[in-house]
Amino acid sequence: MASPHPDPRGSRDTAPTCRWCRSTQGDVVLDLGDQPPADLFPAGDDPGPDPVHPLRMWLCASCGLAQLAEDPTTPDEPRGAEPQALVDQARDAVARVEAAGLVPAGGGTVTEFGSPHGGSWLDLLAGAGLAEVTDGRPADVVVDCFGLMHEADQREGLAARAAATAPDGVLVLQFHTLAAIVADGGWNALRHGHFAYYSTPVLTAMLAEIGFEVTHALLFDLYGGTVLLAARRTGVPGPRDEVSVQTQIEREEGVGVRDAGVVAALGAAADASAGTLREHLAERRDAGRSVIGYAAASRAVPLLNRASVGPDLLPAIADGSPGKWGRRVPGVAVPIVGPEEVTRRAPDEVVLFVTDLLEEMRTRLPEVEAAGGRWVVVDPTVRVAPPRRT
Incomplete structure (x- = not known):
């Protein structure tokens, strides 16, 4: 579970201390200035x-872990609706874990450390013969x-997961790799409450x-x-696939996940994608084209x-999570509405803030x-999806 306590290092005036190795040697590789918490969606009438608060990514020069330089916020993220892409990936992941021989034959036990973003593997793993530990x-x-x-404390967090693993058990960790974030220019993966950004070698x-x-x-x-x-x-x-591990490590090292100069290119990507989005929406407004957003995801907030996109450029964002309806995006006051508003408004464009939702939303x-x-x-660059093939 995420720590309920604010990060005590929440100041630009204090040198960051690595959340893993405790080193103070490193570089700020992305600085988004002062941003509202991406997990705080105020009421619409607030x-x-x-x-x-400051939103900066710091890359530890000692261990290579990319992380929030500071975060004085208190996590308060409404649990999100689980995208179909995540459901499909979980099913695929469990099947591959089973195929690799990582699930005990004849049944066993499982503990899951959950995420506020929705989703659980417990039902899938129950089908593989694993019973959830409750004691x-x-x-x-x-x-x-x-x-x-x-x-917030990565050493404590990983230690808790290790302690929950039986002596001969398997620990399974899934993460959005920093290599993909860097390669895609995905600077808006950085947000308050997301304290670490992993690469496979690190x-x-x-x-x-x-x-x-x-x-x-x-x-x-x-x-x-x-x-x-x-x-x-x-x-x-137990079963091993050293080739897959070494291949992934080499692939990500080749991207430059430990190189502060390489990771710092995310700053230029932030400027480019934010400028392009604003220009796109301004052009649509000036041309009289109606627009609505979809997916009030935390990555959309920064x-x-x-x-600087407010209701004048984006009148509303629809979202599948009822907990967000009637709220607004912090900082820019774009209202969040239910999915039915997309149909009711019949917009010329639906601006989708989560790429992996595209095929699911086209179907829905x-x-x-x-x-x-x-x-x-x-996500975060702007592209018009080509017409769907029928």
């Missing part, structure tokens, strides 16, 4: 002003899908420090590059604030394209 005992399989990043080394050896590295297309690492305590026998809202509208994907 006049503000909304609180803002605190170590489990044969421990699963963390996008959960560890929410731990997380492999972190696991080794606590006595775990990575045995498998599985790569998925989700979010442009999601990696699943499976690890056992060093020396414990993008809209960086681009075919009337957009049937009426001559189009989908525009912004």
